[in-house]
Amino acid sequence: MKNTAILLIDCPDRKGLVAAIGEFLYKHNANILHADQHQDPANNVFLMRVEWDATDFAFDLADFPREFEGIASRYNMRWRLERSDRPHRLAVFVSKYDHCLVDLLYRHQSGELPCEIPLIVANHPDAEKWAAFYGIPFHVLPIEPGKKAEGEAKQLALLKQHNIDLVILARYMQVVSPTFVAAYPHRIINVHHSFLPAFIGAKPYHRAFDRGVKLIGATSHYVTDDLDEGPIIEQDVVRVSHRDALDDLLEKGRDMEKAVLSRAVRWHLDHRILVYGHKTVVFD
Amino acid sequence: MKNTAILLIDCPDRKGLVAAIGEFLYKHNANILHADQHQDPANNVFLMRVEWDATDFAFDLADFPREFEGIASRYNMRWRLERSDRPHRLAVFVSKYDHCLVDLLYRHQSGELPCEIPLIVANHPDAEKWAAFYGIPFHVLPIEPGKKAEGEAKQLALLKQHNIDLVILARYMQVVSPTFVAAYPHRIINVHHSFLPAFIGAKPYHRAFDRGVKLIGATSHYVTDDLDEGPIIEQDVVRVSHRDALDDLLEKGRDMEKAVLSRAVRWHLDHRILVYGHKTVVFD
Amino acid sequence: MKNTAILLIDCPDRKGLVAAIGEFLYKHNANILHADQHQDPANNVFLMRVEWDATDFAFDLADFPREFEGIASRYNMRWRLERSDRPHRLAVFVSKYDHCLVDLLYRHQSGELPCEIPLIVANHPDAEKWAAFYGIPFHVLPIEPGKKAEGEAKQLALLKQHNIDLVILARYMQVVSPTFVAAYPHRIINVHHSFLPAFIGAKPYHRAFDRGVKLIGATSHYVTDDLDEGPIIEQDVVRVSHRDALDDLLEKGRDMEKAVLSRAVRWHLDHRILVYGHKTVVFD
Amino acid sequence: MKNTAILLIDCPDRKGLVAAIGEFLYKHNANILHADQHQDPANNVFLMRVEWDATDFAFDLADFPREFEGIASRYNMRWRLERSDRPHRLAVFVSKYDHCLVDLLYRHQSGELPCEIPLIVANHPDAEKWAAFYGIPFHVLPIEPGKKAEGEAKQLALLKQHNIDLVILARYMQVVSPTFVAAYPHRIINVHHSFLPAFIGAKPYHRAFDRGVKLIGATSHYVTDDLDEGPIIEQDVVRVSHRDALDDLLEKGRDMEKAVLSRAVRWHLDHRILVYGHKTVVFD
Incomplete structure (x- = not known):
């Protein structure tokens, strides 16, 4: 079975979002498998899906909410984390x-x-x-x-x-x-x-x-x-x-x-x- | 320019329609190029389109209404004749x-x-x-x-x-x-x-x-x-x-x-x- | 179960084909349900599929080859008859x-x-x-x-x-x-x-x-x-x-x-x- | 006329790519409009297209090769920069x-x-x-x-x-x-x-x-x-x-x-x- 994590985000669009998320994932040793963003200029909304191999990830995915909290609140994100090992x-x-x-x-x-x-x-x-x-x-x-x-x-x-x-x-x-x-x-x-x-x-x-x-x-x-x-x-x-x-x-x-x-x-x-x-x- | 005649018909469906139209066209020396029928069983309607080469046709197409009148009224047809030489x-x-x-x-x-x-x-x-x-x-x-x-x-x-x-x-x-x-x-x-x-x-x-x-x-x-x-x-x-x-x-x-x-x-x-x-x- | 007969034909194209087949079917009391023809001008071939309700047909379908033989040979047809009651x-x-x-x-x-x-x-x-x-x-x-x-x-x-x-x-x-x-x-x-x-x-x-x-x-x-x-x-x-x-x-x-x-x-x-x-x- | 820059990249896939590019763009005040990545696991290749509004970008796009050189060589990138103002x-x-x-x-x-x-x-x-x-x-x-x-x-x-x-x-x-x-x-x-x-x-x-x-x-x-x-x-x-x-x-x-x-x-x-x-x- 695949062991990947999928993060889905939507939030107001602003500069630095891709950098912040990329940096967070890199810092915690995520191997990104897919990433896709969409910007809706009419409503100024940023939407993203990113999937990474969780095998070497730096912390347990159960701790994701605590670890991600800082970024999420700074950028006013709605987000959810899905796990391929939990079908x-x-x-x-x-x-x-x-x-x-x-x-x-x-x-x-x-x-x-x-x-x-x-x-x-x-x-x-x-x-x-x-x-x-x-x-x-x-x-x-x-x-x-x-x-x-x-x-x-x-x-x-x-x-x-x-x-x-x-x-x-x-x-x-x-x-x-x-x-x-x-x-x-x-x-x-x-x-x-x-x-x-x-x-x-x-x-x-x-x-x-x-x-x-x-x-x-x-x-x-x-x-x-x-x-x-x-x-x-x-x-x-x-x-x-x-x-x-x-x-x-x-x-x-x-x-x-x-x-x-x-x-x-x-x-x-x-x-x-x-x-x-x-x-x-x-x-x- | 093509010289064909196209006959379009709809009428109540009944036996003998294809035979009657086929016979009429054959008798007058039509060389049929395309013929297509559709029967609608729900409404008992017969619809047909037939196109023939008018070159050797037995009479002038201007006389078609008079010649076709017998069949048309016997079968209660709505019909129209179109001519490729009259674009x-x-x-x-x-x-x-x-x-x-x-x-x-x-x-x-x-x-x-x-x-x-x-x-x-x-x-x-x-x-x-x-x-x-x-x-x-x-x-x-x-x-x-x-x-x-x-x-x-x-x-x-x-x-x-x-x-x-x-x-x-x-x-x-x-x-x-x-x-x-x-x-x-x-x-x-x-x-x-x-x-x-x-x-x-x-x-x-x-x-x-x-x-x-x-x-x-x-x-x-x-x-x-x-x-x-x-x-x-x-x-x-x-x-x-x-x-x-x-x-x-x-x-x-x-x-x-x-x-x-x-x-x-x-x-x-x-x-x-x-x-x-x-x-x-x-x-x- | 439907009780229909399907006749499939291909033969050299010539005048009178539709009339001959239509007349044959009408004479034997066929109630045509679908009929479709195709003329291939490049090869001068006529192809036809006609399906009729066999319930009131004038003779037993087993006798079709004998009854249809005259038309088939006159027009040099390849043909086959299929029956919906013989799946x-x-x-x-x-x-x-x-x-x-x-x-x-x-x-x-x-x-x-x-x-x-x-x-x-x-x-x-x-x-x-x-x-x-x-x-x-x-x-x-x-x-x-x-x-x-x-x-x-x-x-x-x-x-x-x-x-x-x-x-x-x-x-x-x-x-x-x-x-x-x-x-x-x-x-x-x-x-x-x-x-x-x-x-x-x-x-x-x-x-x-x-x-x-x-x-x-x-x-x-x-x-x-x-x-x-x-x-x-x-x-x-x-x-x-x-x-x-x-x-x-x-x-x-x-x-x-x-x-x-x-x-x-x-x-x-x-x-x-x-x-x-x-x-x-x-x-x- | 739009004034955007489009960066197209392909290189061997490895961790940190998204973070590095995201950080580079953010640091130089890029407002990302579209970003799309593709990872080819069979060939271990990373491909990316990112487009940003160049209006407030920190340096002249003519200097991009010099500024981007560090990242490009570190990750062994093939890349090109396109500009919407140069149709x-x-x-x-x-x-x-x-x-x-x-x-x-x-x-x-x-x-x-x-x-x-x-x-x-x-x-x-x-x-x-x-x-x-x-x-x-x-x-x-x-x-x-x-x-x-x-x-x-x-x-x-x-x-x-x-x-x-x-x-x-x-x-x-x-x-x-x-x-x-x-x-x-x-x-x-x-x-x-x-x-x-x-x-x-x-x-x-x-x-x-x-x-x-x-x-x-x-x-x-x-x-x-x-x-x-x-x-x-x-x-x-x-x-x-x-x-x-x-x-x-x-x-x-x-x-x-x-x-x-x-x-x-x-x-x-x-x-x-x-x-x-x-x-x-x-x-x-």
Whole structure:
């Protein structure tokens, strides 16, 4: 397993930031593997991702907050430190459509997704065979009508019990409440089956078909309290024509959904995403 | 110059249509070059485009309505006949942004667009140098505030005088009135600088930038009375990232606008588009 | 299950073809669902695909050769009739890389691939768990060094015994012999992990990485005696950059391989492909 | 006009590089606008591009070599400094096909290409009208058969006289000699009308058509002594089908050629390209 540390920073832009961070890391014997900065001149914001080999690092990463405190407060930084030796723990939520779940599980097994998947949560039992195949505990926790609070409380307890870091809504057909969102701020990723902001809401393929668009798309985004309005992580499209019936749109769309969701999950797990206002910076 | 005839048909679907049309054309010695059909099972509609070499055709194309009348009425067809030896006459409307105009004029000169362009209409004088370069009469006909009806009346008179078949709004920054639209039903092509139906209306790039989308697009469509709601002809997208400032979106978008508008014009001139409900069939 | 008949034709182009075929089908009460023609002026070839609802067809499809013989010989047609009620029987060949196999099996279960898959043939045992999951017999038939003829004879016997119509080489890492190819002319589909004809042969990703290309691709094609030279069915590409290590190319490439192979299989099963010289026509 | 400095570096990777460069720039009051690094672990190479606002920089940029010498030699750097207030001077070479030339000139006028274009060199007179329109001196310098050395000597003298920094071969149909290449190392950009390394050499569209590929492409690259083997800067593709005749490939290809060439020129002028072995790093 890789043993790297990833530092993500955003703060007001000013002179000396790169020098201060570079000097700090050099002084503590960091071997920088990747570094990427972005300056937003309109908002005077500096954003940075830097990853280094932690093997020879001068102090234990547990002490990072104390050691970095001086620089962080001097430059008024928001920051977080991630560690590749502490892979995220991910819960996948699913309903009946299982293509995104199946895609994620296969990529996980292939080594594309550096994480643990200790559980799958479903409001329908249909996907259980996949959980069984991959040996992942499968929890059917349907949300009863009018009892969303109780249902979500059970889900949240389960997530807490398993130390879940990231929740993936893999075509999970329930709107999650503000309470649920608050428990995982910018740590719930959803896939919407349209090229947002086109066709926000229900039945986007039907509406795309009726409108006669020539491309259909899918969007992965962090979930916020505003439905389909969270920070966009990735989008992609595929061409359709008059020869495509509604069912063809659904079928072509599935491949887009898998693509944009799996890329979003991968980037999140690689700690490449910084949420910034209502947008994301995806360091590449 | 090619000497072909193109027949475009839509009618209720029923048995015998292909046989009837095939027999009619064969009987009159048509050498079919292309034929394409589409059946829409949901609405039970049959749509067809057939193109033949008119050189040895049995009768003068001017007599086509009389000769085809029997079949057309038996099958309840809407149809039109187009002739490659009668190229469309096209008017380009432009404001200050000239990239779409310049692209169309170059493609025309290169032989990509089989049409005549007898005039350019502008509400700003800026594009005149291009008209002069290509030797195309340039008419500055600004629409005075509160005097749209008078302004459009002048424009329509000019179009009529020049026997214009097709109007291209090449980033023309004026909404045309229902009266204008009615004079050229499904014969006005506009380019909207977003991936419709996302960002309908004004300043789509600004709104795409604010929303943090990962792809921006452009859409060409026939103009109807509902702004930005006409039948879509073509759409395309380009990837953007956090590194792209608003100006970069505008710049990348220009290439999309040129692409979707020029394809739409080309397909219209090749008589490959059938408007069908609120959608288009683009025969390829 | 659909009950349709698909007729695929190629012949020298001449007047009356559409009329003759249309008349034949109408006379026998065919309800045409799709029809598509292509004329190749350079080679004077006419190609056609027509699909009709066989429910009310005037005679049993088993009698089609006899009934169609007159037209076929008059116009010097090569033709074949396919029936949607007789789904193709498909064998998937696989080695160690299982992503294409897994993708095909999932699409088959989802109803995207109208076929039966009675067996999987492998030269390594690794993929057996997938066969077990989907309940498909799994045959490990390795090709011993120097004993390709014997090994392939066993494979061919197995295919014959199971009435296999189509062989899919899903990243099967063996070159098949001319004898094998001759048994399934234009009925073996391979996926090559490059954008052919770039990087023909071994280790295309390594060579793409060394060359510094900015896009990598994958190609599905019918297998012929010339390695990687068979008629191309589908190709696609994905963008790479200096940030992508060789492993990233392999990973991104897997998604392309799945895409181009599954589309090729789908189109073959829908009887939309005509091989024509060294090329394919894919009717859409 | 922007007043920024751009420093491009490559050197053996080792600890302290980012700190040293960051400290140097901070010490001299640089306001960093963009910074991007790339580490190549396979070859242990560090590559960096950093751009800063030169307005308040501590010393005159003319003194940069002397001031930076210490760091550069300590870390064994290859480096160059570019200045946005000294726009590159660009010569466009053209033959008969003028679409790339026309595209570049329009983008230049639109402000997309930060450079001066003091001359156009042609071996045919056809493109002169464009030079006249844009007011750029146009030099017809044909290469006589057997007299390449003399012809190129005249061209090189002209380029030297006009202090040309970058030569663009905009579908210029002459192979340039090693002598010419040596005068502008990694400063000659060519566009090849195929997706290299597919269809190296002459008539790539004809060969793509004959091979039956499903995508055609174009490639921009730096010119080296090995024809079509120089470091690739950009590539793009467009879909084709059996409906596309050879002429359609040429037409669709023109749009790809314009796209990949103009992007390459833009990136070169923005000093975003580092040639590295036989490849390019394009900082974005």
